[in-house]
Amino acid sequence: MLNFIQNLSKIQFPFISSLSLYVDLGTTNTRIAIKDKGVVLQEPTFLGYNKRSREFIFFGNEAKRIVGKVPEFIQIIRPMVNGIISEFDAEVALVRKFIERGVSPYVASYPLLKPGFEVVVAVPSIATEIEQKAVEEVFYKLGVSRVHLVEKAIATAIGCGFNIFLHKPVLVVDLGGGIIDIAVLSGGGVVMQKTLRSAGEHMNKLIYNYIHLKHGMILGETTCEDLKINLFRFDSEEKTSIVRGKSLETGLPKSVKIRSSDIKEALLSAINQITDAIKEIIELSPPEVIDEIYNNGFVLAGGLANVQGIENFFAEELKLKSTVVTNKEHATLSGLVRIGRRKDTLQRLKIELP
């Protein structure tokens, strides 16, 4: 089926416009939207590789579900690290599968001739030119006829509902799985920016280390993430969870009760690092920008913006109004859709690679 789409996509039919796809290649989650159809797929950026048959056999949800429970010959691969492609072939295989799952049903509704694909995709500012080209290459390998790259911070800010073309600075903080992207945008571009690599995935590791040191116990990767999702909060509610892991002392299963306050303690250094980075960006900004930001505050997006009370924590620490956007997990993707909707906007914002 996909080969058919790929081959036809290379032929340009003047009477059939190409189908626009929007893709957010997140470190934790990949998201795809189609023009006029909205979001058609959100799945974890995980694959399972069979080392014996040398094939990718699990993709997205099904691969994430089996982390830590696979035999030695199956390898779980995370092809994106800190927002950058780290395993090219795996990323191509994953995106191919996701397009097949999320997009093919819509292509099937074209009765005879299949449209070509045009893709608008976000890349973080920390990506080098070679890393940006690798993103383009993923889609060209899948038979896409045109790839437009847009800087992720710009897409996220537009997805948060800002008109970044106005000379009215906005501060947007994307709290993702692989990167924390802090950016001030105004006049159609990024004025100030700082990217931290210690984001959601790193926090899972901090929880692992904390439990290891405090309770002499080894936890699985998924359990660490579940603890973060279930217990990490900044409101006054103290939640608890019983987790089972492997005792370092006996090698046998062991259970302990973990509280919200434990997780907060484990993650405090990472959160403080974010607070300091936002402070630094504000301090380094020109006076006019600082004035606008103090008047309007800043917005939070990304998966970690789900943490209860996180906006109040930052507001108190920074003495600044802080709001979580409603479409926090889809902010980057909605931005791409809005940018792609207008040809002139896409022309103005797309990254020109040599």
Ligand SMILES: Nc1ncnc2c1ncn2[C@@H]1O[C@H](COP(=O)(O)OP(=O)(O)OP(=O)(O)O)[C@@H](O)[C@H]1O
């Ligand atoms: N309720 C929650 N509480 C705490 N963390 C959460 C919650 N929901 C999701 N997360 C975390 O958010 C992170 C994923 O966020 P998101 O989907 O925005 O990342 P991404 O877009 O894939 O990555 P990036 O943009 O950094 O490349 C994961 O680390 C996940 O554990």
Ligand SMILES: [Mg+2]
């Ligand atoms: Mg993201």
